[in-house]
Amino acid sequence: MGNLLSLTDASWTLFALYAVAFIVATVALHQEFLRLRARIPGLPGPPALPFIGNLHQVKGKPAYEQYRQWSKIYGPVFQVQFGILPVVIVNGNEEARDLFIHRHLSVISRPVLYTFQCPDSKESAFHGLSIGTSPWDASCKQRRRAAATALNLNAVRSYASILEFETKELIRELLEESSYAQKPVFLKPLLYHFSLNMSLTLNYGTRFLSLENPLFREIFEVETQISKFRSTSENLADFFPILRLPNYFGGGSSTRAKDIGSRRKAYTFRLLDELEERIKQGTDRPCIQGNVLKDQDVKLSKTELLGVSTSIIAGADSNLPTLGWTIAYLIQNPEWQTRLYSALSEYRTSKGHNLREGPGYADAEENTIPIFDAFVREILRFYPPLRMGIPRAAYKNTDYLGATIPADTEVLLNIWALNRDPAIFDDANSFIPERWLDEDNKANPRRIVYSFGLGARNCPASFITYRILYLTLVRLVWSFTLHAEPGTDGPNIDAIKGSTSYASLGQAIDDYSVVLKPRDIEALVEWLGEKPLSFEGLESE
Numbered sequence: 001m002g003n004l005l006s007l008t009d010a011s012w013t014l015f016a017l018y019a020v021a022f023i024v025a026t027v028a029l030h031q032e033f034l035r036l037r038a039r040i041p042g043l044p045g046p047p048a049l050p051f052i053g054n055l056h057q058v059k060g061k062p063a064y065e066q067y068r069q070w071s072k073i074y075g076p077v078f079q080v081q082f083g084i085l086p087v088v089i090v091n092g093n094e095e096a097r098d099l100f101i102h103r104h105l106s107v108i109s110r111p112v113l114y115t116f117q118c119p120d121s122k123e124s125a126f127h128g129l130s131i132g133t134s135p136w137d138a139s140c141k142q143r144r145r146a147a148a149t150a151l152n153l154n155a156v157r158s159y160a161s162i163l164e165f166e167t168k169e170l171i172r173e174l175l176e177e178s179s180y181a182q183k184p185v186f187l188k189p190l191l192y193h194f195s196l197n198m199s200l201t202l203n204y205g206t207r208f209l210s211l212e213n214p215l216f217r218e219i220f221e222v223e224t225q226i227s228k229f230r231s232t233s234e235n236l237a238d239f240f241p242i243l244r245l246p247n248y249f250g251g252g253s254s255t256r257a258k259d260i261g262s263r264r265k266a267y268t269f270r271l272l273d274e275l276e277e278r279i280k281q282g283t284d285r286p287c288i289q290g291n292v293l294k295d296q297d298v299k300l301s302k303t304e305l306l307g308v309s310t311s312i313i314a315g316a317d318s319n320l321p322t323l324g325w326t327i328a329y330l331i332q333n334p335e336w337q338t339r340l341y342s343a344l345s346e347y348r349t350s351k352g353h354n355l356r357e358g359p360g361y362a363d364a365e366e367n368t369i370p371i372f373d374a375f376v377r378e379i380l381r382f383y384p385p386l387r388m389g390i391p392r393a394a395y396k397n398t399d400y401l402g403a404t405i406p407a408d409t410e411v412l413l414n415i416w417a418l419n420r421d422p423a424i425f426d427d428a429n430s431f432i433p434e435r436w437l438d439e440d441n442k443a444n445p446r447r448i449v450y451s452f453g454l455g456a457r458n459c460p461a462s463f464i465t466y467r468i469l470y471l472t473l474v475r476l477v478w479s480f481t482l483h484a485e486p487g488t489d490g491p492n493i494d495a496i497k498g499s500t501s502y503a504s505l506g507q508a509i510d511d512y513s514v515v516l517k518p519r520d521i522e523a524l525v526e527w528l529g530e531k532p533l534s535f536e537g538l539e540s541e
């Protein structure tokens, strides 16, 4: 009897082993079948491994540089595969212009990715999708139009006082955090505070006075998480359907995305409700959402309004890396601090001002000091925050050099490669702001900073971003000299080696601290004036 039982046990064990092996083999074969079927016939690309495709060659690595190297072998447009997901990478300037500008409809959409949008669920994790993550449809068109109108050149001119206020408050905060030059400042939260306040003031006419504000901390945490869910190479459930299984039991990545999505929804609704209340009371301050709410011609649902807001808040994320790289570059290149300060001094003096009065603002309004403007452009070219842009998708089947890119296929624009294309930029791998002073460059429509993308879904915030970066640079250079933290070599400003976190959509410089020495503390304190207790009484908690 004992023998019979143990024989049965052994058989059961064997059976279980066979069953597991059968399931694993079936899943693997299914995965491989889907991967092979998804490969785009006729489009070149690096050889892909079974099951995983090319994922091992880019995950956790500077993928943008790998793609640039591959483009030398496989041509300017090629495909890679991440598990079952084919992705088309566009590296060449002419090809990018062809697809993104001349045939702009072909890649006007954005992909629906499993982790972020969870297409099998009734409601997307990110209810009220931001514009930058929405596939192309009538609603997306409306939301984009509302954002583009709110951020066009004329509108940006009308935000002058907001830019003035927020950039001054950044300088004040840097001074206070450094205990008046007594200690190094850890930059990241301060830069986020500045960028977010800029977005909130523009969007809702409200801001956070303190970094300690619980709602500020909530937004900082949630938006950082969201950026990770939007990564193009890190969310494995996007590439391996089997990994979607835990979502059915409430534990997968898409479930976590939903939790983060509902936290985002809570604060965006709250900010919108507070604004509606202020409009009712007549205490609102001019702002983008206020204009949209009051404009009878704009017919956006509450969810669409939410989508415009989340886009503007998400935009804060892209300003952060640019400011981080700018300050790091100045720390490591003090001669540029001297050069910029001299240019500012010369400019202010030529306008009949004493430099001790302040850095000026009206002068900065149109980015008038050429070397400052050139420096900002070169920072954006050399350190593009979104090196692979924001994923696009083919809107319809698109013919390309004999191959057909099927509708909905993810398409990535390698902004990093375009900005460093030696056919466009002389000495493309060197940081040379002066290139933007050259009249021939200005006249060449190909010699542009590609960091804001191209064509019909490009960044609608480029005007305001230039203004913000320009003005911040003028004010930083006027206020302080910038130095490395004592006992360290300072931040690594190598565009690849200095940025080792690949889990987010944006490519920020690794964390660092800076020592800020006021150039003239009395003039600085005088210029800063009284600290505002709140922003016209609209401080959000």
Ligand code: HEM
Pocket (backbone or CB within 6 Å): 131, 132, 133, 144, 147, 151, 199, 311, 312, 313, 314, 315, 316, 318, 319, 322, 384, 385, 386, 389, 390, 391, 392, 451, 452, 453, 454, 455, 456, 457, 458, 459, 460, 461, 465
């Ligand atoms: C240094 C700062 C910034 C950079 C480098 C940047 C770059 C980009 C890029 C590369 C895209 C995708 C373009 C394409 O697909 O062709 C994009 C889209 C977008 N950006 Fe920016 N951005 C910045 C700041 C901002 C800010 C501050 C805002 C909001 C105020 C903003 C709002 C948007 C929106 C709404 C989209 C989506 C457009 C669409 O899908 O139609 N961006 N941005």
